Amino acid sequence: MNDIDEIDRRLVVALQRDAGQSLEVLGETVGLSRNACWRRIRALEQANIITGRIVTVDAARLGFGLQVFMQVRTNAHAPDWLEKFSNATRAMPEIQGVYRMSGDLDYLIRARVADMAGYDALYQRLIRKVPLSDVSASFVMEEIKETAQLPL
Amino acid sequence: MNDIDEIDRRLVVALQRDAGQSLEVLGETVGLSRNACWRRIRALEQANIITGRIVTVDAARLGFGLQVFMQVRTNAHAPDWLEKFSNATRAMPEIQGVYRMSGDLDYLIRARVADMAGYDALYQRLIRKVPLSDVSASFVMEEIKETAQLPL
DNA sequence: ACTGAAACAAGGTTAAC
DNA sequence: GTTAACCTTGTTTCAGT
Numbered sequence: 001m002n003d004i005d006e007i008d009r010r011l012v013v014a015l016q017r018d019a020g021q022s023l024e025v026l027g028e029t030v031g032l033s034r035n036a037c038w039r040r041i042r043a044l045e046q047a048n049i050i051t052g053r054i055v056t057v058d059a060a061r062l063g064f065g066l067q068v069f070m071q072v073r074t075n076a077h078a079p080d081w082l083e084k085f086s087n088a089t090r091a092m093p094e095i096q097g098v099y100r101m102s103g104d105l106d107y108l109i110r111a112r113v114a115d116m117a118g119y120d121a122l123y124q125r126l127i128r129k130v131p132l133s134d135v136s137a138s139f140v141m142e143e144i145k146e147t148a149q150l151p152l
Numbered sequence: 153m154n155d156i157d158e159i160d161r162r163l164v165v166a167l168q169r170d171a172g173q174s175l176e177v178l179g180e181t182v183g184l185s186r187n188a189c190w191r192r193i194r195a196l197e198q199a200n201i202i203t204g205r206i207v208t209v210d211a212a213r214l215g216f217g218l219q220v221f222m223q224v225r226t227n228a229h230a231p232d233w234l235e236k237f238s239n240a241t242r243a244m245p246e247i248q249g250v251y252r253m254s255g256d257l258d259y260l261i262r263a264r265v266a267d268m269a270g271y272d273a274l275y276q277r278l279i280r281k282v283p284l285s286d287v288s289a290s291f292v293m294e295e296i297k298e299t300a301q302l303p304l
Numbered sequence: 305a306c307t308g309a310a311a312c313a314a315g316g317t318t319a320a321c
Numbered sequence: 322g323t324t325a326a327c328c329t330t331g332t333t334t335c336a337g338t
Binding site for chain 3: 174175176186187190
């Protein structure tokens with residue numbers, strides 16, 4: 001498949017740290033001219049290896065001080081349950097991650113809310129949309145580490 | 153504290169979706185001139201509300217096809233255990249998230265590895281660094297949703 | 305096929321209002 | 322907050338390896 005060489009790897013590392021730096025300084029760090037960098041980055045984007053460019057924000061200072069993980073179980077084995085669950089969670093903006101886990105019919109949800117009242121509202125909305133046999137919530141007391149960087 | 157008005161809010165929303173767009177089009181979407189946008193964005197950065205600018209990547213295509221959540225328990229109540237645990241996990245680049253959870257002495261780790269062998273290596277390295285009484289791993293079979301956007 | 309150098313266009317930054 | 326000048330930086334062109 002689309003394999004990546006050492007220079008591309010270093011570019012991705014640099015851009016995962018800071019996507020705001022100029023092609024000039026990127027070129028210096030990877031040892032290439034500025035438009036060689038530019039073409040490689042464009043190629044990485046077109047190959048969907050680089051998928052986007054976003055800002056990171058301080059969630060707490062924007063009113064989302066509480067992070068919660070919800071472990072979800074269902075007893076509904078209907079074939080369309082997963083689709084309904086997927087659509088429902090995708091449509092709920094507080095939910096940042098939804099994962100189908102190993103261990104049959106076990107789902108994990110990661111969400112950000114303002115506070116406990118916000119969590120309860122989220123919970124109520126979710127169970128009204130999808131039948132869930134069991135939901136248990138664990139709240140994040142302290143974020144010890146949080147990064148999107150991959151160890152390339 | 154540093155409160156944010158409607159326009160700042162819309163700017164953050166737009167930049168969380170795509171930080172690559174020009175000040176011109178940002179200005180059109182929020183209804184402001186291009187350097188009014190520029191000054192607001194700079195203010196948001198200096199206030200550490202916008203904390204950075206990064207690229208998103210396809211983890212699987214970069215060789216990190218397996219995402220794992222590790223639930224960690226310890227019986228070591230020594231006062232410096234948490235510090236040792238924090239330092240160890242922060243220094244391990246496969247680990248993307250470490251959270252102290254509600255329910256005493258319960259930690260959650262989110263990590264990305266290539267495969268099961270990669271997970272085992274991570275696990276071995278972790279328990280060699282920090283005494284852990286119990287570690288249970290759950291593997292992500294399917295990523296149903298994954299975003300960093302906040303519902304502003 | 306991929307590079308670097310220079311010309312060019314676009315967008316970020318500053319100054320003035 | 323705006324508009325307009327400025328100048329860094331992204332983008333295209335082109336020729337060399």
